[in-house]
Amino acid sequence: MYRDRVRLPSLLEKVMTADQAAALIQDGMTVGMSGFTRAGEAKAVPEALAQRAKQQPLKISLMTGASLGNDLDKHLTEAGVLARRMPFQVDSTLRKAINDGSVMFIDQHLSETVEQLRNHQLKLPDIAVIEAVAITEQGHIVPTTSVGNSASFAIFAKQVIVEINLAHNTNLEGLHDIYIPTYRPTRTPIPLTRVDDRIGSTAIPIPPEKIVAIVINNQPDSPSTVLPPDSETQAIANHLIDFFKREVDAGRLAKNLAPLQAGIGSIANAVMCGLMESPFEDLTMYSEVLQDSTFDLMDSGKLRFASGSSITLSSRRNADVFGNLERYKDKLVLRPQEISNHPEVVRRLGIIGINTALEFDIYGNVNSTHVGGTRMMNGIGGSGDFARNAHLAIFVTKSIAKGGSISSVVPMVSHVDHTEHDVDILVTEQGLADLRGLAPRERARVVIENCVHPSYRDALAAYFEAACQRGGHTPHILREAMNWHINLEERGHMLAAS
């Protein structure tokens, strides 16, 4: 059953159970695991680790590409396995542990983790656990539905555990393009100038003797949880598509736009869906995660090529795409997240980056991570990698949340992930604010006019006008700047009377 997937015969003797492989991971180790946006994570070994930790205390530092599926972060947290975790997560149980201070979470730009490892600024993984479709005749590892940080983890770790997952079709082989930047001080340019360039190998090249265990598994990826467009996300998509049309008319964008990046989530997905009805053709994506909308756009003939680091699909789309991968294979590539998100490439290609904000303020500072300035949601992910160097750095959000008790547009954000220097366009269902070339006072007027929910508009305008009376390049009244957040925390509504 799996012998055709472990093609270097000498490695067959390394096949063992997940429990046996997990026993190689010892207390205090740093472990690098595959997995990016619930795609392609190692599944059996971390689950075995969680089970073992119920008997025997075990703490590790866990690095992944991004978020894991199959409730692994939940199970590892509940078993008390996680001392440290980086660089991203989306699990509510782990989130709680991060926020009560029992798991140390390092929230990083997704392009930077392996750069810091390469330069020994983070502790190298003792062991890597990588999900694979197959191991080649040379002993190289063929990843599954994500590349993430898997290649560098396998290269840096002293020992590698491979999970061969029979639930993934072997037709995934050939989809990946593994390129690792050369070492400083003699690093050369990343030779990628088009979204469809292939610059590396189709498998992760490591000396086969580093593979210390092979576990056979048959558990699928978790389906994505993206919601279908609703009237508000549809309105956001419409504002953005109208904006793109104006940019094309003004000659600032070509008719096929520019390579698109869309963060994970329902709003970005709605925007991509909106492109289906748009006049734009011959589109390309240079993104992190490829979602349902990527394949819908390909099916509609709108999307010519998509480069990502993972594929995360809904149950609806999963069997269709992976069962008919030959239909898409010449239009797809999966790269290490260091390359999918690399500032050098993002700047060169001039991508359109569309990411979701938790909240933004009247001057265009964006909070992507912290509720009330304090409690971590998921992490910054790749949003900063893209926004800083994008041709257009776009942030989207619904203008209100929790039935209107929260305005996503505030006087001053409670935490800053993207500064006003890096934000070009803000969109809510109310409208779109084009901040390019504007000074802060001009930005505030455009944001208040276009993005704020009507129930908050007067209050926000009043704050801004009062702040302007006191002066300053970026007028603020520090005594009041955080009041909306404080009201929410103490009284349950941002505009609650004190």
Add this chain to the structure above:
Amino acid sequence: MYRDRVRLPSLLEKVMTADQAAALIQDGMTVGMSGFTRAGEAKAVPEALAQRAKQQPLKISLMTGASLGNDLDKHLTEAGVLARRMPFQVDSTLRKAINDGSVMFIDQHLSETVEQLRNHQLKLPDIAVIEAVAITEQGHIVPTTSVGNSASFAIFAKQVIVEINLAHNTNLEGLHDIYIPTYRPTRTPIPLTRVDDRIGSTAIPIPPEKIVAIVINNQPDSPSTVLPPDSETQAIANHLIDFFKREVDAGRLAKNLAPLQAGIGSIANAVMCGLMESPFEDLTMYSEVLQDSTFDLMDSGKLRFASGSSITLSSRRNADVFGNLERYKDKLVLRPQEISNHPEVVRRLGIIGINTALEFDIYGNVNSTHVGGTRMMNGIGGSGDFARNAHLAIFVTKSIAKGGSISSVVPMVSHVDHTEHDVDILVTEQGLADLRGLAPRERARVVIENCVHPSYRDALAAYFEAACQRGGHTPHILREAMNWHINLEERGHMLAAS
């Protein structure tokens, strides 16, 4: 006198007075001028413009490389010429106008201005005014002591005014390396892999017919105002050099460190001076502005090569360096600021970026620009270009200011220019905080232990401990987070009793 400097004879008929040239600049125009950190700015034409505006109302949008010398921003502001100004300034009169809202200031990453122009996201300059050493036989412009944005301004503008400045020695010719990235979507990698690579031309290539005026001038650059090291900046330098030694011992840095970038100012200058007494040899710089310390380090034999975008020297050093430029010429290059600060190159070379913070908070967020979250000082400059992609992103500041009424280390910064994701090392005269690989609660302990002035340490520790009691990944008490800034504003001391 100037005929040997205007080497394309047909251009000699374009020589005119500064007043005549300034008359080409009309109300409402966007003007791109040379000048970067008080070096190489056009001098006669903007001064003539300021004089003319006293008679006749005139408003322009002014773009430069960075700050101007010779009080030009002051004179232009006083004459009411500036409607809009970007991307950087250091003038106290202009600062006041920015803060009272009468000049719209756009505070940009210095690598991004011409990228946004190239993509028509900012209005292109109608006219460029560029200081030059000479005009070549081909009609190309040889810049003086800075390149800044001059090359792209001259390329984008419909008309170009050249100020030939006889105060600059013609031996500057050959120092510059003008490279302009190719246009998207067919942009190719920037072919620079070493600090001493030359990848462009020594003059700015434009069609000579675009040169509509040539003004002859003889006014020197303003001297730099950098202060000599004092005991506190010396202590900061010592902490940093000890840190570099430990990095070398740990194998994370080579014995010649990595290409160094130092922001303008007295603290960064002191750090560079400190390297004179250090054990490090064969150093290189890949920076924006080259200050006195660059040449002191070269004289001492410590510095092998320096790449910058401008040279800004004190009166003490000026005549010596420019009078003996042949001594330095094979160790120096001046590049467009787009290239000196380019994220692609910064990431590839793995620079050590040393920049000055106005304040930072316990979690490592840095404010470089706004006093009290509201009033602009100078602008972000290149600090973000370097910090985001540096091998080491270092921010330095004295731990207190204004005789102790201000702590530079605060619970929450009043404005964020660099997020915790981008900051590796913080240094004050008290000590050094190494934040690499730490979660926020860990960062706070390291910052409080190492960087805070003793007179603020207990109060900061108390804030942090109380915030931790309330929980959160990045614990804060929003009701108190801004109190130090509010105290300062209302009572003149950050710890004033309310």
